[in-house]
Structure formats: structure tokens, C-alpha cells
Amino acid sequence: MNEIFKIKESGFEEIKKQLIIKSLPTLLVAMSFGFAIVFINAKEKGDVLTVLPFMIPFILLSMGYGIYKGLKRQKMLFQTFKLTFSENNIVREQANTPTVNIPIADIKSIIKDKKGSYTIKGKTASETILIPAQVGNYEHLEMLFSQIKPVEELTLPTFEEKYRIPILLLMAICMGTVYVSYNKILVGICCVVVSTLLIRSSIQILKNKNIDNKTRRIGYYSLVVLASVIGVTILKFSF
Numbered sequence: 001m002n003e004i005f006k007i008k009e010s011g012f013e014e015i016k017k018q019l020i021i022k023s024l025p026t027l028l029v030a031m032s033f034g035f036a037i038v039f040i041n042a043k044e045k046g047d048v049l050t051v052l053p054f055m056i057p058f059i060l061l062s063m064g065y066g067i068y069k070g071l072k073r074q075k076m077l078f079q080t081f082k083l084t085f086s087e088n089n090i091v092r093e094q095a096n097t098p099t100v101n102i103p104i105a106d107i108k109s110i111i112k113d114k115k116g117s118y119t120i121k122g123k124t125a126s127e128t129i130l131i132p133a134q135v136g137n138y139e140h141l142e143m144l145f146s147q148i149k150p151v152e153e154l155t156l157p158t159f160e161e162k163y164r165i166p167i168l169l170l171m172a173i174c175m176g177t178v179y180v181s182y183n184k185i186l187v188g189i190c191c192v193v194v195s196t197l198l199i200r201s202s203i204q205i206l207k208n209k210n211i212d213n214k215t216r217r218i219g220y221y222s223l224v225v226l227a228s229v230i231g232v233t234i235l236k237f238s239f
Contacts, residue, residue: 005083005141011134012078019074020067025165027063029172077212083131085144090120092129098209100129110145113154118145130210171197178229184237191233198226 080095090107092100102122111119116133118141135141145151160167174190181187205211205219 003085003140003144005085005131005135005137007078007081007132007134008136011132011136012075014134015078015132016071019071023067023070026168027066029168031059031063032172073212073214078132078134081132081135083129083135083141090129092131092210094212096212096214098213100127100209102127102129104148107149109152110149111152111154118151126207126209128208128210167197175229178232182236182239187233187236191229194229195226198222198229202226 077094077097080093082093084091084093088104090102090104102120106122106127107120108123109119109121111121113119116138118129118131120129120131122128131141142151171194174193177190178187178194181190202219202222205216205222208216
């Protein structure tokens with residue numbers, strides 16, 4: 001007999017604030033990066049400063065709209081989350097997201113983080129199911145997990161969680177250097193750093209079946225940015 005778990009009604013409201021806080025650093029770094037590139041490349045610095053009072057409100061409104069749309073999409077994904085336990089499989093279904101089906105016999109580990117979320121890992125990296133702490137009937141879910149395999153407690157943040165903002169800043173600084181600097185050695189080093197981070201990020205996004213299809217397309221957009229960075233670097237080395 002199948003057992004089905006969904007997100008509880010108040011689940012999204014519990015993480016809404018966290019999602020907003022998590023998205024702000026990325027948006028602010030992107031906005032600062034854009035301003036810096038425009039200012040450095042502008043022939044008349046005063047003209048850039050003159051339009052700032054008009055541009056900043058527009059950009060802030062755009063950021064607000066982007067956050068609103070992002071929250072709306074995340075809420076829809078949360079509301080359509082469905083975890084099904086059958087006799088031989090665990091299946092995670094979600095709107096606009098690849099379905100993940102892991103045979104119970106293939107489960108390598110069940111990990112619980114400090115926030116109460118679970119990660120089920122199968123034989124391959126693509127066979128991974130992320131279960132939010134806001135899932136309903138949580139105690140019964142824990143009991144089912146304990147019958148499959150001992151749950152590992154993850155008390156320390158992952159590398160991506162711990163260094164997300166420093167990596168983001170490094171990416172912005174190196175990308176800005178590629179576009180504004182004419183020092184070939186500096187441009188070359190920054191191109192390698194940006195290329196490595198973009199390729200790594202794209203692979204992670206495209207392989208992750210717990211990310212919705214719209215977000216997964218960012219992986220392809222990153223390759224376009226990568227092509228631009230490499231193209232600019234080649235042009236500067238040809239001077």
C-alpha cells in the first residue's frame with residue numbers, strides 16, 4: 001500500500017522569509033556589478049551619476065518584481081510536492097520538475113540537516129530526493145526512514161552553503177575584471193576562474209532533478225555567459 005506525503009498548508013509561509021533573504025545577496029551583487037561596469041566604461045562619469053536617481057528606483061522595482069515572481073513559482077512547486085512510498089520505491093513528483101524514482105534497495109544514505117530537511121541518495125548523483133522540513137506527517141516519515149536505513153545527522157553546512165556569498169563575489173569581481181581590464185595576465189587568470197565556476201555551476205544545475213525546468217535553463221544561459229567571457233578574453237589577447 002502506497003503512503004503519500006505532501007507539504008503542509010502553512011509550509012510555504014514558513015520558508016517565505018528565508019527565500020527572500022537568500023535571494024537578496026545575489027540580486028544586490030548583480031546590481032552593483034552592472035553599475036560598476038557602466039561607470040568604469042563611461043567616458044563621462046558625471047552623466048552616469050546624473051541618471052542614478054532615476055535608475056535606482058527602476059532597478060529596485062525590477063528586483064521586487066523578480067522576487068515576487070520567484071516566490072510565486074516556488075509556492076507552486078511547494079504546493080505540488082508529492083512523495084510516495086511504495087513497497088519497493090520512493091518517488092518524488094513535482095510540477096515542472098523531473099520525477100525522481102529511487103528503488104529502496106538502491107538507497108545509499110538518508111541525511112537529515114540541522115533545519116530538519118531530508119536528502120535521500122541513490123546510486124547516482126541524479127538519483128537524489130530533497131524533502132523539505134515542511135512536509136506533512138513528519139513524525140511518520142521519520143519512522144519510515146528509520147525502517148529503511150539509519151539516518152545520518154548533518155550538523156555542518158555544505159561547502160555551497162558556507163561559501164555561497166564569497167564565491168558569488170569572486171565571480172562578479174573576476175567577470176568585471178575580464179570586461180574592464182586590459183592587463184592580459186589578470187584577464188587570463190580571471191577568465192579561468194569565471195569559466196571554472198560557470199562550468200561547475202551549469203553541470204550541477206543541469207544534473208539536479210530537484211530543480212524545476214525553468215530554473216534548470218539557467219544552466220544553459222550560463223554557457224552563453226561563458227562564451228561571452230571567453231570571447232572577450234580572446235579579443236583582448238589579440239591586441
